[in-house]
Amino acid sequence: MGVIMETGPAVGGLMRRFLASLRDGVGFDILLVGAAMVFLIAMAGLPLIYNVLMSFQQVDMFTLGSLIRPWAGFQNYIDVVREPAFWLVAKNTFIFVFFSMGGQFVIGFALALFFAQNFPGASTIRGLFLVSWVMPGLVVGAIWSWILAGDFGVLNTILKGLGIIQSNVFWKSDPAFSIWAVVIANIWLGLAFNMLLLSVGLAAIPRDLYEAAELDGANALQRFWTITLPMMRSTIGAVLSLGLIGTLQQFDLFPAITEGGPANTSTVAQYWSWQMSFQLYDFAKGATISVMMLVLVLIASIIYVRSTRHEVRG
Amino acid sequence: MKLNAYGLLAAVSLGAMSLATPAFAQVTLKIWSIDGVDRVGIADTFSKEFDEANEDIVVEYRAIPFDDLVNETLRAFATGNAPDIVSFDNPDFALFSSRGAMLDITDRVANSSVIKAENYFQGPLNSVSWDGKLFGIPKYTDTIGVFYNKDLFAEAGITEPPKTWAQLTEYAEKLTDPANNVYGATFSARAGEEGTFQFLPIIQMSGGGYDNVATDGAAEVLDLWKKMVDNGWASKDVLSLGQWDSTGTFNSGNAAMAISGPWEVDRMVEDAKFDWGVALLPTITDGGERSSALGGFDWGIMSTTKHPDEAFRALEYFASQDNRIFEEFGSIPARSDIELPVTGVEKKDAALKVFLEQLQYAQPRGPHPEWQKISKAIYDAMQQALTGQMSSKDALAQAQTTINGILGK
Amino acid sequence: MTRPYVPWLLVVVALALAAVYLFPLYWMYVTSFKSGSEIFANPPTFWPREIDLSIYPNVWTRRTMHVFLWNSTLIAAGVTAITVIFGTGCAYVLARYRNVWLDIGLFSVLMLQVLPASVMVTPLFVAFNQFGLLNYPRTAVVLAAAAKAMPFFVVLVRATFMTVPRELEEAALVDGNSRVGAFFSIVLPLARNGILVCAILTFMSSFGEYIYSKSIIQAPALQPASVGLSGFLGPNSTDWNAIMAYSAIYVTPILAVFVLLQRRIVSGLTSGALK
Incomplete structure (x- = not known):
């Protein structure tokens, strides 16, 4: 304080007001959000800019460390779209994202509803379903790679035992199945996250709403459509948008299970981007693909932010 | 101060x-x-x-x-x-x-x-x-050759390891025994460097090289590979197995022949419960040009x-x-x-002798500064042909176009 | 008459579902017990022919796993601390107001998370090198990974703050508390459960942090267990049962902690602050 006084009453007053606002006004809010934002911008925003920049430049191993590089305009984008694998990868990415998220969400929701029933041990058993949350992707990939193997894989043995299939399905090597092999593993991996968040959302719905509806003669399905879904809109928004981001970042499973093969039939955008940068050492194309993926996440973020509009504050 | x-x-x-x-x-x-x-x-x-x-x-x-x-x-x-x-x-x-x-x-x-x-x-x-x-x-x-299960060969009445790819395919058919989960052959046609490592030698045998992949001989052998995979003489999983895992199925008795290299020998000596030997990589025609991978x-x-x-x-x-x-x-x-x-x-000593002989025929991949892209074109083509998405000829021709682009031809 | 049986039927169904879901975990343990060639046996054996436990002490000592696990713990703790410190306040403000600027804020929190870690690592490496942070590699990893963990934390904790009635905070302000005072004495304690649970979840997921660690941390003595695992994947050999044993050693402690805490985790999140 002494220092402030010396610099004159006007500045001192300003400073005091600033400090007071920090303690007791908007300044406090700005400080809280600002600290997080500065941190995020430094650690995530700058790398983002680096990648966007790189997608418009010519990059080689000698210029990886600098920002100023020969300008390439949209050439990298044109080159990526012209790659023979481009449309196949786009299709695979869509399948992977849509069905992973769909599977995680539907099964996660079903489990969340199931475990919201009142039966002995419900919460303990539900806890077990969070296991995939703590499993590192690397480990999950290795395990599923074994389970899905065609000849010595246990999934085929089980399915044959149950009479569902007659001969082995080559999950990892058949172009008709390879992307589904990764989808299956990814659904398993993401189940915990979906079920957890949806359980939280379910628990937040006041019981009396259901009781009132039951008195009005609404059946279970009607109650689900008129109470559960609308009340969970913000939770569902969060689950889906975080789920999309998570799915688009899912990487560990690909090198472990299919390596994008056979013949790129299980290559998705994020794996392709990594492969361009770190296996083919074409850093500009790798960055270009990752920037293209940004557009998808942009959509997800908008959905999420919009979904929070309907939130009811406790 | x-x-x-x-x-x-x-x-x-x-x-x-x-x-x-x-x-x-x-x-x-x-x-x-x-x-x-x-x-x-x-x-x-x-x-x-x-x-x-x-x-x-x-x-x-x-x-x-x-x-x-x-x-x-x-x-x-x-x-x-x-x-x-x-x-x-x-x-x-x-x-x-x-x-x-x-x-x-x-x-x-x-x-x-x-x-x-x-x-x-x-x-x-x-x-x-x-x-x-x-x-x-x-x-x-290091390099690659053909490991073969001598016990299974004897049972099938085959006395010598295959000399040509056509022979290898023919033996694979004879050796396949679905009742006992035995495939005739296994190899690695994976989407990665290992896939190129195993397939490039065939291109080289046919008179081609990394800059000239669309040869008739290569397409011919690729068709044979596809025949083995389609008929179940080799597992479909050769498309995703690495060499180490592919040879693992040989060691457990589930494949009668395996294409791999000297790094397998120590594990095989320990794990394989049968008599086995190593032969040079087959050629396209009997007595034809030899080649093998160089690792x-x-x-x-x-x-x-x-x-x-x-x-x-x-x-x-x-x-x-x-x-x-x-x-x-x-x-x-x-x-x-x-x-x-x-x-x-x-x-082990017998195997080493064969691999040392094989090394004389081993040819390098490249050298080329953009080798990884060339390699991807090669293993993509191999996989497209093996999965039936393209004919062997077309797949190799497409790879040639990609490679020409990389080489600036 | 059937009424009393219904809950027990549900228990059976629940256990069956859990068994299906946990199968991959079971498979990890079983595979680690098998011999090198039994792993490739066709058809696979559901129970190893002979259980070989010696692989566990072998892997433990050969890979100096106590060092790896300790580093994983340190990194996860650091990530959690930074995430909680920065994320809690941010989530609180994002829950408290509703205007365009905060919509943009929430939006950017998500957007900043979009790039996969694999493409973020090169620019971060370059930047850390400029600032000399590469000499403190674990700190550098903690900073980078915290930025990855933050959006998830903010979204979840924001939901927790939404359950704290604004009237309580306003009452505290009327009683003469400052904003800071109200935040620390009223809002935080009410949201404590949710924050704690999200912190635990953050800790658990950053325990597996891999991509940043493998590039930024060069000295083996400072690397976490995830990087140690990738060392098994050699050019021509993959030691599968050792990988599974390593994975088992790696995930078992965190699973154990998790099973002990899971009731609190689920109830902490599902009960909300006041319900």
Whole structure:
């Protein structure tokens, strides 16, 4: 304080007001959000800019460390779209994202509803379903790679035992199945996250709403459509948008299970981007693909932010 | 006054240092390789020995997993943190040497009494050469051949290992026994370098090379491979299995033949509960041109090193220990002047003999600075043909177009 | 008459579902017990022919796993601390107001998370190198990974703050508390459960942090267990049962902690602050 006084009453007053606002006004809010934002911008925003920049430049191993590089305009984008694998990868990415998220969400929701029933041990058993949350992707990939193997894989043995299939399905090597092999593993991996968040959302719905509806003669399905879904809109928004981001970042499973093969039939955008940068050492194309993926996440973020509009504050 | 005292102190200590140079002026060498991540290997062992034997040099050794080595080095090179010495897989070497990231050691080798270029096999030596200059030395080498289960061969009434690819396919059919979960053959046609490693030799046998992949012979053999996969004489999973896992099915008795290399031998001696042998990779026509894959790693000094002399001394030390690498680490030296010791394990010695013969036909991948892209074009084509998305001819023709683009033809 | 049986039927169904779901975990343990060739046996064996436990002490000592696990713990703890410190306040403000600027804020929190870690690592490496942070590699990894963990934390904790009635905070302000005072004495304690649970979840997921660690941390003595695992994947050999044993050693402690805490985790999140 002494220092402030010396610099004159006007500045001192300003400073005091600033400090007071920090303690007791908007300044406090700005400080809280600002600290997080500065941190995020430094650690995530700058790398983002680096990648966007790189997608418009010519990059080689000698210029990886600098920002100023020969300008390439949209050439990298044109080159990526012209790659023979481009449309196949786009299709695979869509399948992977849509069905992973769909599977995680539907099964996660079903489990969340199931475990919201009142039966002995419900919460303990539900806890077990969070296991995939703590499993590192690397480990999950290795395990599923074994389970899905065609000849010595246990999934085929089980399915044959149950009479569902007659001969082995080559999950990892058949172009008709390879992307589904990764989808299956990814659904398993993401189940915990979906079920957890949806359980939280379910628990937040006041019981009396259901009781009132039951008195009005609404059946279970009607109650689900008129109470559960609308009340969970913000939770569902969060689950889906975080789920999309998570799915688009899912990487560990690909090198472990299919390596994008056979013949790129299980290559998705994020794996392709990594492969361009770190296996083919074409850093500009790798960055270009990752920037293209940004557009998808942009959509997800908008959905999420919009979904929070309907939130009811406790 | 104070300043003077410090100045005096500095002068004294400088003097002391210059007097005691051998003890104090230590040079630090950073050495990177994949060895020592999981078990003791060539690079970590020799680096440590070199460190201990040289008072004036401190070696900082770093083991990096195989998949990350090139990326880590690229990143370090771009940010000025590059190691002094690094050991790359041979097809990756040209990426660095062609761009001036490796130190030209042609003259040093010419003057060296330890390292003599003429002692090395031609294939491995090509991988460290670029533009007529020498940028490194081979560390060890390997190749692939056909492992075959002699017990199953006897049961099927086959006496000799296959000589041509058509014969291999024919045997595979005979040896296949679905009731006992036995495939006739297994190999690795994976979406990665291993896939190219196994398929490129066939292109080379047919008179082609990495710059000329669309040959009739290659398409013919690829059709045979596809026939094996389609008919269940080889597992469909050859498309996703690496060589180690593919040969694992051979060891467990689930495949009668396996294409792989000498690194399998130790595990096979231990795990395989049957009699087995190794044969040269088949040819396209009987007595036709031979080829095989060339594996193995190379040593090189990075051009950014501040201590080229000490780094070269380290390479000389490594080369001087080449006679130990087979016995201690199971790797084959890439040199013609080293006689490999007999281990006394009958199957292992027999296998080694075949692989040494096979090495004479081994041809390098590249060298080309954009090898990884060429390789992807090759394994993509192989996979497209094997999965029936394209005919072998069309797939190879498409790969040729991609490769022409890379080569700037 | 059937009424009392219904809950027990549900228990059976629940256990069956859990068994299906946990199968991959079971498979990890079983595979680690098998011999090198039994792994490839066709058809696979559901129970190893002979259980070989020696692989566990082998892997433990050969890979100096106590060092790896300790580093994983340190990194996860650091990530959690930074995430909680920065994320809690951010989530609180994002829950408290509703205007365009905060919509943009929430939006950017998500957007900043979009790039996969694999493409973020090169620019971060370059930047850390500039600032000399590469000399403190674990700190560098903690900073980078915290930025990755933050959005998830903010979204979840924001939901927790939404359950704290604004009237309580306003009452505290009327009683003469400052904003800071109200935040620390009223809002935080009420949201404590949710924050704690999200912190635990953050800790658990950053325990597996891999991509940043493998590039930024060069000295083996400072690397976390995930990087140690990748060392098994060699060019020509993959030691599968050792990988599974390593994975088992790696995930078992965190699973154990998790099973002990899971009731609190689920109830902490599902009960909300005041319900």
